[in-house]
Amino acid sequence: MAEGTRTLGPGGGSVTPAKAATIYDVAQVAGVSHQTVSRFLKGFEGIRPETREKVVRALDELGYRPNLTARSLKSGLSHRIGALTHEISNVGPSRIAQGASAAAREAGYVLDLVSLDVRNSRAIEESLELITQFDLAGVLALSSTDEMTHAFETIEFRVPVYIDAEADDAVSNHLSDLTSVGMPALIAHLASLGHTRLVHIAGPVTWSAARNRIGAFDAAVEAQGLRSVGILSGDWSARSGYLAVSELPHLPDATAFVAANDQMALGVMLALKERGCRIPEDVSVVGIDDIPEAAFFDPPLTTLHIDFEAQARSSVHKLIAQIERTGTPRIGRPPAPQLVVRRSSGPAPGVAS
Template identity: 70%
Template sequence: MSESTTSVELSSGTPQQKPATIYDVAQAAGVSHQTVSRFLKGFEGIRPETREKVERALGELDYRPNLTARSLKSGRSHRIGALTHDLSQVGPSRVAEGASAAAREAGYVLDFISLDVRNPRAIEESVEMLTQHDLAGVLALSNTDEMTRAFETTEFRVPAFIHTEADDAITGHPTDLNGVGIPALIDHLVGLGHRTLLHIAGPRNWSASRNRILAYEAGIEAAGVASAGILAGDWSARSGYEAVRSRADLDATAILAANDQMALGAMLALKERGLRVPDDVSVVGIDDIPEAAYYDPPLTTVRIDFDSRGRQTLLTLLAQIEGTDVRPIDVPPPELVVRRSSGPVPT
C-alpha cells in the first residue's frame, strides 16, 4: 500500500502551484486512475507496458509523495484510523480486537470508524473525516469484494494497509484454514463413517466464503465422498436455519457449516424436522466462538486464532509507519475441536 499522495510546494516569488494528481497521471498515461492507484500501492498484476506508461507519466508530471506522511516517522502522532464495515461478524470483530490490543502495546491508539456500505461515498467521507486529524496511518479492514475494491482505489494521505483474506482461487495457495482446518473437519467426519456431506456457505462476495467452498469441494474429492450440495447462507444463525428448512430432502448424514452461527441455526431446523444431532445428522462449524461449547449439543468446530491475525495486521501497518521490517508473530494454525455435535454415521 502506497504511503504517497500529492502535496503543494511553494517557491519564493512564485505563485502556489497545484501538484499533479493521480487523475493527471492517469490522463497522461492513457490509463484509469484506478490503475495508477494500484501501481502506487504496489499491487501486482499490472501489465509491463502499462507499468512503463505510468512510470513515465509520474516522472514527466513530477508526481511527489506527501511529505507529511514521511514526517509521521518522527512519532508525533500515535493515532491510527481503522476503517471497517461489519464488526457484527465474529471473525472481523476479533481481528479488530487483536489489532487494537497490538496498537495499545506499541503505544498507539486505534480509532474505529464503521462505514455505511449502502452509502457510495462512505469511504470518501470517512477518509476526509480521518484526515482532519493528525494520524500515523490507516488500517482498512475489508471483508467483501466491493469494500476491497473501494479501499484499493482510495487515496490515503498517510501510510495505509488493507487487510482482507486472500482469494485462494487467484493465489493458488490455500490459506491455513482451507489447507488445514476444513480438511481436518472432513477427515473427522469421514472417520466417523459419513459418506455424503452438505455444506452451508457464507455470502459469495466474501473471499472467506469462496475459499471455504473451494476447500470443501477439494476435501470431499480427496476423501472420495459425495456432496449433497451447497446451500446459501449469510453467516447468521437465521440463514443456517432457513437453508436447512428450504431443503426438502437433505440426502446427507453430516452438515459442514461455514461458521458456527449457521451451524446453530441448522441444528434447530434439524430438531424441528424430528432429526437428532448427532444420532441422525452430524453438524460441524468453523471459528469456535465462545458459545460453541455451550450449544445443545456442544459444537464440533475448527478454532481460529483471530487475535493473532489482527495483531499481525497491525504490525504490518506499523512497519510502514516506522520504516522498519515487518515483525512476524507466531499465528497458531487452525485446530480441530471435537465435541458432541458429530458422531458415527447412523446405521
Template identity: 45%
Template sequence: MALPKQHGQRAPTIYDVARSAGVSHQSVSRMLNGETVRPLTRSRIEAAITELDYRPNPTARALATSVSYRLGALVYELQELGPSQIAQGAADQARAAGYLLDIVALNPRDDASIAHAIELLDQQHLAGILALAPTQRLVDALQTVDYRIPVYIDSEPLFDGTAATETLNTTGTRLALDHLVGLGHSRIFHISGPPEWISARNRLAAYRGYVADHGLPAFEPVYGDWTAASGFEAAARISRDAGITAVFVSNDQMAMGALRAFSEAGIRVPEQLSVVSFDDVPESGFTIPPLTTVRLDFAEQGRLAVERLVAMIRNDPEPPLPERPRVSLVVRQSTAAAPPV
C-alpha cells in the first residue's frame, strides 16, 4: 500500500515507476501517452503507479503531446452508496490509466438537468466521456448529441426475456427468487423501484417472468423511490389477506423501511414473512433481522466502464469481463422456511 508523502518528499517520476515495474521509462511514457503496450507490461506499470501513488501532470503532458488526459463523467445521486461507489471506482481506474476524471452530477429524471450537465462537459478539452445512465430518459438524451470524442454510456438493455438482454439485475433477481422458492415460498410479493429506472424495470421484468415460468401467483407490485421511507409506505400497502409469505424488495434501503413497517404491524420476520432485497449495502448486515440480499460490486462497475472508455480512446480491443461471478446472494436471517399454511 502506498504511504502518504511527507512534506518535502520528492514526488515519484516515470523513472521510479519504470524501476518498480521492471520496464523501461520509454514503455511507461508510451503507456501514459495512450500508445499501445503489451498487456503484461501495462499491468505491471499500472501496479507500480498505484504502489508509488504516481500522479502524472496532465497539463504538461497535454502541452507536450497535444493529447488530453482528462475524462468527463456524468454521474447521479452521489449521496447514495451505489452511485458513489461506481464513481469512486471510475476515478480510481482513470487515475491508474493516467487520466483525471472530471465529475458532473445531474438529476437523471429531469430533462433540464440532463441538458445542462451535457453542456458543462467541454468536449474540446476531454479525451472521452463516461456517462452513467440509470434511466432511459438519460440514455435517449445522450444518444441525440453529436460527440467529437469517444463516449461510453454505462447502462443496460431493457430485459425482454432473451439471453441477449440478460443483466446482473435479472441474474440477481433469479438468485433471490430461487432462494425463496427453495425455502418453500410460493406467494412472493415484489416492492419495485421507480419505473423510470432501468434496473428497477429489469428486476420487475425478471420477477414477472420467473413467477410465470414457475406457475406461481403474480401480484401487482407496489413502487417505491429507493428510499427507506418509500419502502415503509409500500410495505404498509401489502394485503394481509393474500397469503403472502415472502417479499422481494428491489433495494436494501426500501427493505429497511419495509422491515420497520412489518415490525410495527406485528409481523415477525422471518417466522411469518421472509424478506430478500438487493445491493448488499454495509448497513444490511445490521438490520433486525440482518437482510438476505443480492450483492453487486458497484466499484467494479465503475472500473470496468472506464476500462472500456480508455480502450475506445486508444483504439484497443474491448477488455474482457472478469471470469468470476459478478453477482451473488448473501444469505442472512431475514429469510427462512415458509410458514405452514
C-alpha cells in the first residue's frame, strides 16, 4: 500500500493502517530491553525462562513479524530456508516440520516447506531441481527413508544444506538416544513387571528409524535376559498395527507387545481385545513417541516421550550456524527420550502386582 493511502473503517470513514510492531514495541509490552528481544529472535539460549515467556507472549499479542526484506537488503543475504520433507501426514515428520518452522521464525528466517512424494523418484528430482533455483539462504533436508536420503546426497545444492537423516548406526545422530537411553528404559520397565517374552511391531524397512528401533529392541531384550518371540511388520499406521495382530493364525506366546510407534500400538490394542485379551491383565502393550492422544487410549498407553520439536530446533540451528558461519549452533542436543508409564503396562500374568 502506497504511503498516505487509507482504508475504510467500519462506519465508512477512513482509518490509517496499523503500523507493524517493532522489537521496541515488543520490549515495551514484555517489560524487557530491546536487546533481550533481539537476542531471543536470534535464538540466544541464555535467557531466563520467565523472561522468555514474557517475550513470547508479547510477540503473539502484537503479531510481530521480522522485517526480512530490510534485513536482506542490509546484509545482502537471503533469510529464507527451504525445508524438504515427506510423509507429512505421519506424526513424526509433521511435528518436526512444525518445530522447524517455529525455530526458523524465532531466528529471523522464513521456512518454505516442500513435501516430496517418496514413491516417485522423478518427482523428487524435479522438486529438488526447482527449489535450488530459489533465492535461499540454506536448505534443511528432513529425511527418514532410504529414497529421500539418496536423493539428498546426490543433488548438488548451491547453498548450505543440513541433512537431518538417521544413520543406520545412529552413532552421531540425536536419535541415538533412543538406542542408548529410551529403548533400554522401556524394556527395563517391562522386565521389572516380570515380562519375559516380547513381540516387536516394526515400522517399514525402508525407514532407517524402523531398522534402528528393531536393533535397539533386540539389544535391550538381550541385555535384560528376556526373549524376543517375533517381529511383526507395520507401516506406522494404526491400521497396520491392527492387521499385524488380527491376521495372525495364532497369537504368539508373548507377555508384552512393543510397538515402534503409538499409532501401531493403538491398532495392536484393538486387535488383542477382539481376540479376547485384557490389557494389561493378560498382556501389556507399549509404544514410542508419546503422541497427545496416547494418554487417552483405552487403557492409556505406556510409551517413550520423543521431543520432535527439540530435534527440529537443533537441526535448524545447525543449518543457521552454517549459513551465518558461526561455527557452533545456538541450541545444543535435544533431550533424551523419557519413559512415560501409564495403565497399558502391568505385571506379567502370574506375577503378583
